[in-house]
Amino acid sequence: MMFNTILAAFLAVSAGLTATPQPGTPSGSEGVKAGVSPASKAVSDAAAFTAFKAKIVYLGNGTSLENGVVLVQDGIIVKVGKDLEIPAGAGIVDHDGALSAGLIALHSNDGAGGELNDTTRTVMPDAEARFAFDPKHPELREALEAGITSIVLCPSSSRLIGGQTAVVKTSGGVIVKPNAQLSLGLSSAALSYNEFPTSYSGALGELNAQFSDPKGAVSRAVAGSLPVLMDVNDRAETMRAIAFAKKYKLRGAMYGSYWAEDVVVAIKESGFDVICTPFDVGDNQRGARSVAALAAAGVRIGFGLDSPARHPASLRFGAAMCVRQGLAADSARKALTGDAADIVGAGNRIGKIARGSDADIVLWSGDPVALSSSIKAVYIEGKQVFGGSK
């Protein structure tokens, strides 16, 4: 922590040295001008407050604020508003563009290498993805540069009960939530050709055996204190997962949305959130249509990434595809930030531009779900980690 503070102070100073030192200067084509006012030569004061001004602030809950100000202290958002009084000596980031919370990639493998798939056994509910997390992994940098400030590491869905997911940040090695969800493989990915289970009936038989006599993390899932993450693909798997969850009164999210438009009523009735399957260039429109149908039915959605198999930029690309198929842009931005955080139970800390949230902030040239917009700067807990006027 001490080290972080010193580092923050150092960054603030170095930013001050390279940027225009007057606050409120009209922004040029560069878009971002970070600065420390001359009155705040005292390093401690400068580190204490930073005011982010932007033409539009997307709050992460589906609403936005024009010409908003986000006041950050010690890496935490302390105030959000239109005409805030900026404390004397505060650092000011005046951005001629859009500001949003850092994006959250649900279902990712970044920074975990091949450590999330223990092929020796298919049931290991007490394995925890956070112990596979390598905070210095270069993949995290790529995610960061795509505006992703938090990812959810998931044990492989090729396991029946793979373990527990973890919400981590893409910079600083911060673990936001260590035991976010219990990962269950209900898709054909959990079936094998040379080891148990080879069949859905075997898979369900084993899951029923585990959940009817729950132990460890499974008992927390049955008790409702640990949400489940059910990997599904086709419609039959989705319906099977819903029936399974109903049987044990489980709550949580399903990962897999491609076929959802055909079973959207059942999904809505299940109360489960849906983590949308990643998109790629050239994908069938069904996937995007399904996401739009889910949102229209009032199902809470977030976007999965499955990186590093997919480039982190495809997270935002997928959201844009869905907007083209009828998903409201507000819903898309919410799914990338606030709703994603709520799905993994971390909404009180990340995903929103709100008082008390971590200052994980992305400065965009325009709307985050417009693919023509580019990222100008990324901040994690108030510290600039990418871009800016360097």
Add this chain to the structure above:
Amino acid sequence: MLFTVLSLALGSGGLAAMPVPAEATTVFADRIYTAAGDVIENGMVVITDGKISAIGVAPNGERKEGELHVAAITPGMVDLSSRNTNMQTVEETTEVSAQYHVADSLDLFDRSWGRQLKSGVTTVVANPYDNNCIGGFSIALKTGGEPSLEARTVKADVALRGSFGSQPSGKNHPARRRPTDFYSRRPTTRMGVEWVWRKSMYDALYAEGNKDRAFDGVEQLLAALNGEVPVFAQAWATQDIRTAVFLKEEMAKEGKTKMRLIIDAGAEAWRELDFLTRTGTAVVLPPFASDGRTFDNAFYARDCAAKLHGAGVPIALSAHNDSSPGHSLGDQAAFARSGGLSFDAALEAVTISPARIMGIDRRVGSIEVGKDGDLVLWNGTPFELTSSVVGVVLEGELVVDPR
């Protein structure tokens, strides 16, 4: 109009007293083959809330506009060996997986269900894929309706499915090749298949009332041994049919006299009439093959169904989900007729007989008041290769409209 209908005395009494909701489905036909002993000339069937509410002779006079009138009506057909289940429906890591349920593995969104429905098959039994000796529990379900088990199930855990013959041993091999592979195990022979069956049954016998000897699947095996569910076993060839019967007789000697055996795909059952009649074993027959040669090189004689029926063996025909032209269940009945089976017996072999064999005849299999409103509408005499299925009614809903 309905008040003028002359009701046949079928249980619930006269039509005049019966309120007829507006949403009732009424179908008229030149002949209604009820599979309950009656053929009604110029008849009609009324279905209310998914159940058959009245059957009778249609009123005389001109047909009204929009009336649904066809040449013939039969009950919705029942196929006990639907075969639209793939390898992911049986747990192959063990050769005996009695504790698993095929219901957990069905894809009700698969197109094959709808294809069967269009062919006039309204009820099927889905079985675990036959790669295991004892595969698990089968389920009886409708081929249409909302794609959920809740909506479609006729009877869950309707039979304990297993297989004799070459299929359960087909992939296994001795340990010298890839010994870590789970296929490196017994059985690799028919003898081994029977050994696994017999061992499972004795293991269950010894575990009955002895908790220390319990194992996964023991309850399910005991339910079968005690006759609570039938054993539904694939056995194409003579030797496999004999094996199944020997096993049933051995268990009877051990005191398990209530165990029920149903042979599936018994192509060579015609060779073993004595075995079948002396044990009261029912036989589900496979689809006909042009040269009579079927799986396991079993010879399926054209007169197999007729011979079995003549000997008093309960029979059912099956199309095995074959979608090629001329291979529907109705066509199988036509082929069986060409082998000497009477029309009535052929009708029963695709409707009430399979329903009785599987114990689901209280709901399906014949046109009787109170049963599910599942009908097949024909443009001519059923089970003639010159006629075809033109309409299907599933629980009162006209899912294939002939108009």
